[in-house]
Amino acid sequence: MEDINKIYGLYIHIPFCDHICAYCDFTKMIANDDKKEKYISSLIKEAKYKANNFKDLKSIYIGGGTPSSLSFDLLERLLNELSKLINLSNIQEFTFEANPNDINDDNIDNWIDLFNKYHINRISLGIQSFNNKKLIFLRRNHNKKIAIHALDLLHNHHFNNVNCDLIYGLYQDKYINILKDMKIAIKHHVKHISYYSLILEEKTILYDLFKKGQILEMDGDKESKYYYKIVKFLSKHHFNQYEISNFSKDGYQSYHNLLTWNNMHYAAIGISASSYIDNIRSTNTNKINDYINLINENRFDEIIKEKNVLSKDDIIYEALILGLRKKEGINLNEFKERYNEDLLVYYKNINNLIKDNILEIKDGNLRILCDKIYLENAIINKIID
Numbered sequence: 001m002e003d004i005n006k007i008y009g010l011y012i013h014i015p016f017c018d019h020i021c022a023y024c025d026f027t028k029m030i031a032n033d034d035k036k037e038k039y040i041s042s043l044i045k046e047a048k049y050k051a052n053n054f055k056d057l058k059s060i061y062i063g064g065g066t067p068s069s070l071s072f073d074l075l076e077r078l079l080n081e082l083s084k085l086i087n088l089s090n091i092q093e094f095t096f097e098a099n100p101n102d103i104n105d106d107n108i109d110n111w112i113d114l115f116n117k118y119h120i121n122r123i124s125l126g127i128q129s130f131n132n133k134k135l136i137f138l139r140r141n142h143n144k145k146i147a148i149h150a151l152d153l154l155h156n157h158h159f160n161n162v163n164c165d166l167i168y169g170l171y172q173d174k175y176i177n178i179l180k181d182m183k184i185a186i187k188h189h190v191k192h193i194s195y196y197s198l199i200l201e202e203k204t205i206l207y208d209l210f211k212k213g214q215i216l217e218m219d220g221d222k223e224s225k226y227y228y229k230i231v232k233f234l235s236k237h238h239f240n241q242y243e244i245s246n247f248s249k250d251g252y253q254s255y256h257n258l259l260t261w262n263n264m265h266y267a268a269i270g271i272s273a274s275s276y277i278d279n280i281r282s283t284n285t286n287k288i289n290d291y292i293n294l295i296n297e298n299r300f301d302e303i304i305k306e307k308n309v310l311s312k313d314d315i316i317y318e319a320l321i322l323g324l325r326k327k328e329g330i331n332l333n334e335f336k337e338r339y340n341e342d343l344l345v346y347y348k349n350i351n352n353l354i355k356d357n358i359l360e361i362k363d364g365n366l367r368i369l370c371d372k373i374y375l376e377n378a379i380i381n382k383i384i385d
């Protein structure tokens with residue numbers, strides 16, 4: 001069993017993109033080379049400052065933004081500095097997020113060399129769909145052909161641990177198109193699929209269009225119907241659902257994601273990156289100039305924008321909402337050992353929800369019944385009511 005006091009995960013945020021997608025509310029920006037260079041220098045300084053958190057790491061996740069939009073020189077500089085702080089050959093899972101159009105015939109050898117040199121063993125590709133109309137609607141800057149080619153290039157170079165992010169739930173989505181997306185992903189060897197429903201987040205292009213009445217939201221019933229069809233289809237093709245939106249072939253579950261859902265501690269660097277260490281959740285500023293300037297002046301503590309010291313109630317609540325996202329749920333004995341509380345006594349409503357066939361206890365785990373997992377938020381509200 002893993003030590004709950006150790007920090008096994010590190011998240012690194014690269015906020016740069018070549019292009020802004022219509023649905024995106026992540027911390028991202030289009031920047032010039034000078035800004036990118038200054039950011040990477042600051043990131044390296046932050047990594048050095050926090051290096052004492054890295055001694056037990058088992059997972060690194062470089063996400064964004066679009067990490068693959070950085071030049072090879074800047075990436076090499078970042079990775080080389082990380083390799084001086086962390087024994088990368090000991091890292092169990094090292095994920096790198098990439099956009100399909102950044103992986104092509106001209107640079108695949110460079111990518112593979114870089115991945116091998118720094119022990120990057122998992123790629124997460126932001127594909128979202130293989131349907132060109134949908135990609136245009138989402139304002140992605142790749143098309144079906146480019147996405148398939150990126151998957152094939154990785155596969156042909158024996159890079160097998162590939163996740164593909166997909167989106168459903170656009171108003172105009174038809175299940176036949178969702179089915180085609182899944183079939184293409186499977187045919188082109190992905191081992192992990194993160195399938196998210198589209199959320200119209202404020203301050204996005206799609207949200208503005210929605211507010212102006214130019215696009216509609218998908219009806220909730222239809223969305224949940226599609227969701228269960230996705231789960232059924234992927235399960236038939238040996239993609240085991242292990243979390244509400246995540247599916248993998250055997251042996252390809254994301255360790256990094258599981259750290260979060262198991263409420264384990266992790267470190268994070270970069271703008272807007274959130275860490276969870278010693279029961280404190282901290283989030284860095286999302287303002288890149290503040291970040292660069294403060295780090296230049298060695299004012300590391302001031303880059304933190306938000307800091308929450310969790311109470312015991314908070315910790316247990318978070319363990320509940322994160323743990324019930326997993327299909328296997330929460331192991332009740334481990335919960336008791338870790339938090340010194342009996343979950344069924346702590347939240348008495350759980351017993352009623354078990355009677356109502358919404359929750360169940362299976363093999364010592366409390367979990368949401370498979371056909372209700374889509375309703376996790378509503379179920380949590382009932383538990384804490």
Ligand code: SF4
Pocket residue numbers: 016017019020021024025026028064065066099126
């Ligand atoms: S979805 Fe990804 S590629 Fe698109 S703007 Fe957001 S971070 Fe950048």
